[in-house]
Amino acid sequence: MKKVTAKAPANIAFIKYWGKKDEKLRLPANSSISMNLSGACTTTSVEFDKRLAKDEFFIDGESLAVEERDRLSKHLDLIRKKAGLRVFAEVRSKNNFPKGVGIASSASGFAALTMAAAKAAGLGLSEKELSILARLGSGSACRSIPDGFVEWRTGKRSKDSYAYSLFPPEYWDICDLIAVVGEKEKKVSSTEGHALAQSSPFYRARIIGIPKKIREIKKALKDKDFTKFGEVSEREAINMHAVMMTSNPPLYYWSPQTQAVILAVEEWRDSGLEVYFTIDAGPSVHLICKSNGIAKVRKCLSGIMGIKRVIINYPAAGARFLTNGNN
Numbered sequence: 001m002k003k004v005t006a007k008a009p010a011n012i013a014f015i016k017y018w019g020k021k022d023e024k025l026r027l028p029a030n031s032s033i034s035m036n037l038s039g040a041c042t043t044t045s046v047e048f049d050k051r052l053a054k055d056e057f058f059i060d061g062e063s064l065a066v067e068e069r070d071r072l073s074k075h076l077d078l079i080r081k082k083a084g085l086r087v088f089a090e091v092r093s094k095n096n097f098p099k100g101v102g103i104a105s106s107a108s109g110f111a112a113l114t115m116a117a118a119k120a121a122g123l124g125l126s127e128k129e130l131s132i133l134a135r136l137g138s139g140s141a142c143r144s145i146p147d148g149f150v151e152w153r154t155g156k157r158s159k160d161s162y163a164y165s166l167f168p169p170e171y172w173d174i175c176d177l178i179a180v181v182g183e184k185e186k187k188v189s190s191t192e193g194h195a196l197a198q199s200s201p202f203y204r205a206r207i208i209g210i211p212k213k214i215r216e217i218k219k220a221l222k223d224k225d226f227t228k229f230g231e232v233s234e235r236e237a238i239n240m241h242a243v244m245m246t247s248n249p250p251l252y253y254w255s256p257q258t259q260a261v262i263l264a265v266e267e268w269r270d271s272g273l274e275v276y277f278t279i280d281a282g283p284s285v286h287l288i289c290k291s292n293g294i295a296k297v298r299k300c301l302s303g304i305m306g307i308k309r310v311i312i313n314y315p316a317a318g319a320r321f322l323t324n325g326n327n
């Protein structure tokens with residue numbers, strides 16, 4: 001069978017997904033809004049091969065833990081079932097950014113895997129179907145399928161929980177500078193973290209407040225109101241981390257460097273540089289600014305100790321084929 005290669009971006013959520021209303025189907029407790037990232041991508045090739053006795057995975061040249069292999073094989077099982085296929089696959093995947101430090105490697109990883117494997121299995125799926133399938137691998141992966149600025153509505157059933165594009169990447173010239181503050185993998189994965197969310201006494205309050213935040217951020221996006229957009233995003237990130245830190249057991253994704261960047265952002269803003277932060281399930285800080293602010297933000301970051309590298313991201317297209325299996 002033909003080998004198919006697909007490339008998918010990671011994404012950063014401004015209104016975040018934390019907690020599920022259906023664990024198995026990965027139905028999120030709330031809707032979320034994100035932007036695809038041009039500088040953080042996964043490229044994955046999949047080939048189903050009758051000669052294989054099991055699925056083989058080569059991810060960034062490293063061997064995978066058993067649980068990771070099982071999770072990927074389970075995802076391939078869904079695709080095999082849809083395609084009526086009983087053949088194992090060889091999967092080769094490369095990330096151009098470090099895994100597990102709060103850049104969504106599972107989002108770009110499962111989006112690229114879904115797209116390449118579905119096509120390699122002979123399925124011709126729509127963007128919506130690919131988004132639903134990617135969601136079953138890792139929730140936020142559904143947002144890496146469509147282009148640019150994206151909304152993922154919760155949905156009541158699996159078939160209506162998918163992401164779609166609100167605006168194409170060229171709609172707004174904002175960017176996300178990721179200050180990578182650690183390259184060690186996090187101890188608690190987001191999958192485990194989601195399951196703890198409801199144990200926080202602040203969980204319900206956060207969920208109740210989400211529809212208003214979604215309305216506000218969508219309006220800010222439509223009006224290109226950067227100040228409002230940044231303020232809502234920043235408050236939302238702190239809110240999600242408050243739930244994480246107050247779950248039982250608590251999840252502390254921040255490191256001292258995370259806190260140092262957060263405090264510096266406030267100072268930079270006071271001195272006239274318009275930049276906001278958001279943080280996912282890891283210590284790295286995403287700094288959101290207009291593209292004419294990149295040089296200044298980089299310079300400011302260079303004054304902070306402990307930043308391993310800075311990844312510059314513009315809004316990006318969603319998942320794409322690099323080869324289509326026809327050649």
Ligand code: PMV
Pocket residue numbers: 012013015016017018032104106107138139140141190191194280281
């Ligand atoms: O898709 P997951 O299980 O990796 O969860 C993503 C969780 C956050 O990155 C913290 C928030 C989000 O909406 O991306």
